[in-house]
Amino acid sequence: MTSTQLVEVVAGVLVRPDGRFLLASRPVGKVYAGYWEFPGGKIEPGEAPYAALVRELQEELAITVTAATPWLVQQFVYPHAHVRLRFYRVSAWQGEPQAQEGQQLNWQTPGQLDVAPMLPANTPILRALSLPAITALTCAGELGEDAVLAALPARLAAGLSLLIVREPDYARDQLASWVARLAELTRPAGCRLLVNAEPDWLAGWPVDGVHLNSARLAACRQRPDFAWVGASAHRPEELQHAAELGLDYALLGHVLPTASHPDAPPLGWQGLACQLASAGPRLPVYALGGLGDADLPAACEAGAHGVALMRGAWA
Numbered sequence: 625m626t627s628t629q630l631v632e633v634v635a636g637v638l639v640r641p642d643g644r645f646l647l648a649s650r651p652v653g654k655v656y657a658g659y660w661e662f663p664g665g666k667i668e669p670g671e672a673p674y675a676a677l678v679r680e681l682q683e684e685l686a687i688t689v690t691a692a693t694p695w696l697v698q699q700f701v702y703p704h705a706h707v708r709l710r711f712y713r714v715s716a717w718q719g720e721p722q723a724q725e726g727q728q729l730n731w732q733t734p735g736q737l738d739v740a741p742m743l744p745a746n747t748p749i750l751r752a753l754s755l756p757a758i759t760a761l762t763c764a765g766e767l768g769e770d771a772v773l774a775a776l777p778a779r780l781a782a783g784l785s786l787l788i789v790r791e792p793d794y795a796r797d798q799l800a801s802w803v804a805r806l807a808e809l810t811r812p813a814g815c816r817l818l819v820n821a822e823p824d825w826l827a828g829w830p831v832d833g834v835h836l837n838s839a840r841l842a843a844c845r846q847r848p849d850f851a852w853v854g855a856s857a858h859r860p861e862e863l864q865h866a867a868e869l870g871l872d873y874a875l876l877g878h879v880l881p882t883a884s885h886p887d888a889p890p891l892g893w894q895g896l897a898c899q900l901a902s903a904g905p906r907l908p909v910y911a912l913g914g915l916g917d918a919d920l921p922a923a924c925e926a927g928a929h930g931v932a933l934m935r936g937a938w939a
Contacts, residue, residue, distance in 0.1 A: 630699075631707045634676045635664030636692065636714045637749065638721065644731045645753060647739060648684070651726040655704050660730075661743040662711065673710050681714070686724055691716035694927040696752060697904040700745035709745055713924070752908045755873055757920060757930035759786040759910055760937035761820075762806070765793045767938055769802060773809070775938040780813040788835050788854070789819040790934070796825055803829055816852055823848045833872075838862060844869060856912075860903035867906035875932050876900070878913020879923075883935070890914065893926050900927035 638646040648663045650656050663684050667676040678689045692714040699708045723729050730739050734754040742750070760779060764772045776787075787810055789803055803819055807830035810817045816832040819825075823834045833852030836844060841855040841862060847870045854873045855866045866874045876899065878884070879891050891899065896911055903909075908929030915923070916936035923931045 629706065631705050632667040632673075633664060633707050633709045634667055634673050634680060635662040635709050635711050635746070636677055636681050636689070637662050637695065637711055637753070638681075638714045638717065639753075640731070644733055646721060647730050647732055648723070649728040649730075649739075650743070655702075656743055659741050659743040660739045661746045662749065663727075664709070667710075674712070677712050677714075681717070684724055684727070685719075685721040685729075687717040687719040687721055689714055689717050693924045694900075695905075695929065696749060696908065697906060698745050698748060699906075702745075707745060711749060748906070751872065752929070755908050755929065756783070756785045757924075758784065758917065759788060759930065759932045760784055761788045761790040761912075761932060761934040762802075763790065763934050763938070764802060765791050767935070769805065772938055773805065776806070776809055779937060780809065780815055784813075784815055786816050786818070788932070789817065789821075790835070792820070792837075796821075799825070800829060803831060807831070818852055818854060820856075823850070826850075836871075841866060841869075847871060857909075860899055863899075863903040863905055863907070863909065871907060873908045873910060873929065874905075875910045875912040876928070877911060877932075879911045880914030880919075882914040885913070893922055896923070896928065897926035 647660045650659050650661060663681060665680040667673055677692060681687055681689055692712040695713045696711045697708065721729055737750060762772050789806060791799055791802060794802065799821060807817055811830065818833040818835045819831050820835040820837055826834055833850040834848050836855040838856050838858060847853055853871045855871055857863050857866060857874045857876050863874055879896050881890050890913060900909060910930050910932040911923040911928040912932040915931045915933055920931050
């Protein structure tokens with residue numbers, strides 16, 4: 625019989641500088657023994673989630689966490705329990721992880737999982753780990769296509785792996801031509817190309833997915849049939865809707881003052897953190913609006929997956 629009591633759990637996603645992340649097997653004697661998961665455990669009554677993370681990773685791995693930021697929240701109903709997992713990305717720690725409870729440990733590369741089976745509540749995290757910390761949006765309608773194309777090679781050389789085409793004033797044919805020019809550079813570099821447009825427009829285009837603006841997100845009732853789908857959001861309810869559709873990521877903003885919305889007050893970092901905490905994001909959320917590369921640490925500290933750059937990407 626399934627328990628109706630919600631069990632609060634914290635999990636740590638230890639990520640090395642090369643992007644590899646740590647998985648642990650569940651030891652003999654525990655439910656789902658032999659399944660792989662991100663290390664962590666139950667939050668004790670009255671215990672703060674971050675404190676629980678530090679304690680659990682010390683007990684399980686003999687490490688001391690020195691840098692971790694809130695990330696994703698997942699709920700899952702198992703036959704034995706209803707759990708809510710709060711995932712933290714752990715970027716720094718003291719000591720080398722060592723199994724303290726008879727479990728196996730294995731470092732994995734995003735997109736190349738070679739252990740199985742995976743504990744179900746942890747599976748969505750694997751796809752999120754393949755998304756970069758920084759994405760960029762085009763604004764050729766403002767800066768000119770030549771300016772974006774001139775700056776793009778440096779961005780790609782620096783590791784840009786997700787580019788969103790955002791040209792709200794382009795007609796369909798003009799947008800198709802622009803996407804084709806971008807694909808000539810992004811495809812050889814292994815950079816995913818998504819387009820903010822009507823999904824029906826993209827048939828036969830050299831793209832990896834579609835990005836939904838907030839109006840299309842509101843009208844959407846099922847995930848569009850693309851390998852990658854993202855959306856723009858402005859409120860926690862929109863983030864929830866994107867998660868319910870099974871989208872891969874969302875953009876949330878605007879965080880700082882921006883020329884695109886001169887009369888709308890920005891969220892600010894505290895506002896961003898409050899919105900993310902309210903939403904309990906089930907999908908990666910990029911902070912957007914008036915940002916540059918240097919804003920990545922602040923965005924992650926607020927609970928975002930990373931930053932989405934528009935004008936700041938092409939300066």
